[in-house]
Amino acid sequence: MAETRWLDDAEQRAWRGYLRMNTVLGAALSRQLQVDSTLSLPDFEVLVHLTDVEDERLRVSELARVMRWEKSRLSHQVTRMERRGLVAREECLSDGRGAFVVLTGAGRDAIEAAAPAHVDAVRRLFFDAITADDVDALAGISQRVIARVEANDVCPS
Amino acid sequence: MAETRWLDDAEQRAWRGYLRMNTVLGAALSRQLQVDSTLSLPDFEVLVHLTDVEDERLRVSELARVMRWEKSRLSHQVTRMERRGLVAREECLSDGRGAFVVLTGAGRDAIEAAAPAHVDAVRRLFFDAITADDVDALAGISQRVIARVEANDVCPS
DNA sequence: CCAACTTGGATGACGTGTCAACTATTCCGT
DNA sequence: ACGGAATAGTTGACACGTCATCCAAGTTGG
Numbered sequence: 409m410a411e412t413r414w415l416d417d418a419e420q421r422a423w424r425g426y427l428r429m430n431t432v433l434g435a436a437l438s439r440q441l442q443v444d445s446t447l448s449l450p451d452f453e454v455l456v457h458l459t460d461v462e463d464e465r466l467r468v469s470e471l472a473r474v475m476r477w478e479k480s481r482l483s484h485q486v487t488r489m490e491r492r493g494l495v496a497r498e499e500c501l502s503d504g505r506g507a508f509v510v511l512t513g514a515g516r517d518a519i520e521a522a523a524p525a526h527v528d529a530v531r532r533l534f535f536d537a538i539t540a541d542d543v544d545a546l547a548g549i550s551q552r553v554i555a556r557v558e559a560n561d562v563c564p565s
Numbered sequence: 566m567a568e569t570r571w572l573d574d575a576e577q578r579a580w581r582g583y584l585r586m587n588t589v590l591g592a593a594l595s596r597q598l599q600v601d602s603t604l605s606l607p608d609f610e611v612l613v614h615l616t617d618v619e620d621e622r623l624r625v626s627e628l629a630r631v632m633r634w635e636k637s638r639l640s641h642q643v644t645r646m647e648r649r650g651l652v653a654r655e656e657c658l659s660d661g662r663g664a665f666v667v668l669t670g671a672g673r674d675a676i677e678a679a680a681p682a683h684v685d686a687v688r689r690l691f692f693d694a695i696t697a698d699d700v701d702a703l704a705g706i707s708q709r710v711i712a713r714v715e716a717n718d719v720c721p722s
Numbered sequence: 723c724c725a726a727c728t729t730g731g732a733t734g735a736c737g738t739g740t741c742a743a744c745t746a747t748t749c750c751g752t
Numbered sequence: 753a754c755g756g757a758a759t760a761g762t763t764g765a766c767a768c769g770t771c772a773t774c775c776a777a778g779t780t781g782g
């Protein structure tokens with residue numbers, strides 16, 4: 409490998425800014441959820457995907473796939489959520505190995521209560537701070553970076 | 566609160582893209598470090614700040630301040646790094662409560678070995694994927710969002 | 723049919739982060 | 753000088769993520 413090319417001034421500004429935006433925005437949104445609701449950000453994501461489907465139930469592996477989570481991560485998360493009654497596990501009759509994750513009434517209540525304030529926070533803290541051009545620019549940047557990273561990874565999906 | 570205004574199409578694209586860029590880029594960079602070095606991303610950050618100062622030593626609270634980490638978080642991190650010999654704690658003579666975090670030889674070796682590949686990864690996965698205009702746009706977006714979030718928080722810094 | 727392989731999922735160990743509680747020192751007003 | 757408040761730092765409990773491992777149930781080739 410040739411000698412390392414370090415970041416120039418503009419790049420440093422952008423990189424540090426990006427990192428810091430991530431941390432402060434992520435922290436603010438997750439704190440907002442914890443304060444205004446009974447849900448964490450990971451809880452919220454799981455419940456969003458469950459409410460999105462017909463029967464409010466999904467096979468564990470299918471849920472992991474659409475969320476792009478590792479099976480193990482989802483399994484741990486479901487264990488924690490099950491303990492609090494937000495979801496339930498149910499066995500799959502047609503495949504003895506399989507399991508469903510099922511939305512419970514408490515889970516539905518929780519996300520319905522939490523969603524409006526969360527969306528408001530995203531709008532208030534993010535979209536209200538930037539212009540329509542910024543929105544498009546960011547969408548483009550994201551797509552290009554994602555493509556680059558995934559081309560770099562072993563990416564057999 | 567009036568009824569919630571949900572995200573429109575362009576906003577959804579930008580938001581999902583942004584979130585996904587965060588996760589894939591963060592995962593790729595932290596995996597790169599773990600594979601090519603003996604350091605994690607948090608290890609790396611701590612060591613960067615220690616190598617940045619004159620004596621390669623900082624008071625715990627000063628280090629926490631410049632990194633914008635909670636004291637508690639830093640204390641846990643230092644405990645783990647101390648266990649691996651990357652840093653050491655030293656008591657402060659002029660203030661009986663205080664403590665220094667000191668870079669060790671092993672810590673210096675570790676970050677010198679890890680830094681080039683990490684910077685290369687940032688360039689390759691991020692800056693090589695976007696244009697100079699994108700860099701400036703992102704810096705601007707970040708600044709505005711950070712300002713907005715910090716205005717929203719209780720922000721007595 | 724059955725042994726090898728694959729797949730779905732759970733689990734345990736450990737690193738990381740937050741929050742709340744705690745200890746020990748220093749500071750400060752009277 | 754002394755008692756209460758602020759400060760420095762650690763600790764423990766718990767949530768979250770990753771990795772490696774394990775197990776049970778399905779699949780498949782001979």
